[in-house]
Amino acid sequence: MWVWSGSPPTRTPTSRSAAYGTVFVKYQQEWSTICGAGFSTDDAKVICRSLGYGSGWVVPFSLSYFGVGTGPVHVHKMECRGYEDWIRECPSFVWSQSLCVHHLDVGVFCYDGGLELRLAGGSNPDTGVVEAKMGNVWGSFCDADFDDFDAQVVCRQLGYVDGISTSGLAARPTPGPMWHIRLDCLGQEHTLQECRIRFLNGTCSRSSAASVRCFNTAGFVDDALKALLPADCGVLEEASDQFIIRLAKIRGGSHPTRFNSPWLASLRSQKGHLECGAFIISEDYLITAAHCFNRGGVLNFKVRVGDHNENFREEFEEEFDIEKIWIHENLNAYTFLDNDIALIKIKREYGRGITFGPRVKPVCLPSSSDSYEDLGDCIIMGWGRVEEEGQTQPRPNEVEIGIIPDDVCESRFLGGAHNYSSSSVCFGGIRTKGEACNGDSGGPLTCSTSGRHTAYGVFSRGLVCGKVPAPSVGVRMTKFLRWILEKIRN
Incomplete structure (x- = not known):
């Protein structure tokens, strides 16, 4: 077994302590590559151990990160547990001619020196x-x-x-x-x-x-941000005795009641057409996806809050022009729609911002130390289409979602290390075939913790809606708390 890299970095740890590149294995006197279906850190650990390296620092790379190999692909999957001494000991390791193509070749980084x-x-x-x-x-x-x-x-x-x-x-x-x-x-x-x-x-x-x-x-960032944002956030009004509406879909979802999405807002053109979703964090500020402003700036959009059915003008509904938009400075810096977040400041009317009430409230933001590994009771909502060629919906829809582990999302769905970074969070519909779709961009991924709803993500992108069974990707909110703090505080 050996690893090869077509374009090594200018300076890495010395060759005796590190190895990196596309993985080749020798079978019947022929060198072949390993298919990257579900390639995990445990698989990479066993490969590094087979190469004579320890497990000091092991990183898996999928989808030909270091370049495509040549020859046959004899290993389709490994599913190692991480403690095996040799790849042949992994449960699913089988020598066989695979139908995989070389753009799925796996690579590793192995380093067993001190750090x-x-x-x-x-x-x-x-x-x-x-x-x-x-x-x-x-x-x-x-x-x-x-x-x-x-x-x-x-x-x-x-x-x-x-x-x-x-x-x-x-x-x-x-x-x-x-x-x-x-x-x-x-x-x-x-x-x-x-x-x-x-x-x-x-x-x-x-x-x-x-x-x-x-x-x-x-917690200094958390404390400073909480001092600037409403303390009464993320709490829903009891709507069980007022409106019970369970119809239609976000895609595979249901309509929320008028009271269980009070922070949901919409970003619209000056003619009223839906462009994106957004969510309220204070009486002056909202968050959305940065790519929503690809077609214009402040003068092209307005914000609507308190809207449950766009076919009717409702009592709690308000519209605001936009005073300022902050698009993240590193949008698309590493990969497509990396850092896809924007902060909106509305233009106050008659000296006041968004009016809060039972149907219009701010959502909470997470703490910087919050983990995504054990989140539950999470939903995504928006006015997006329920089919790829369909129309946006007059009422917002919601679907319950589950957080998908980063390594699974990176290696199986999103093009490997080329297309996934720590700014992303991966999620998919559970209990239904629900998913976010066109028009849902900028909407909140919220989870209920201790009786409050917290925005842990911003819907950014997904594959073709309703066509491919794959997860969606949102912005990982915990990464941008200091960025939000600095914009608001300044």
């Missing part, structure tokens, strides 16, 4: 450039896409409680080499060796090193 961290060049011991010792060499990480999720893990590994990225604020020269590794942590990991990584093909100067500020207390 020490330190901060350098800062005026305070808790601030500085992140330096990592790999292969007995101290080097720094490029600040390309280095974010708060990555900073939290760096600081945690250094013994702090929390941290933020300070990359991009000023040039920070570093004397050592630059590791051309792009960290892609989710913020919950305890060490960097639990994080996914990507490789940088371009150059990164020594003045562009990733840097952090670490803290011994947690």
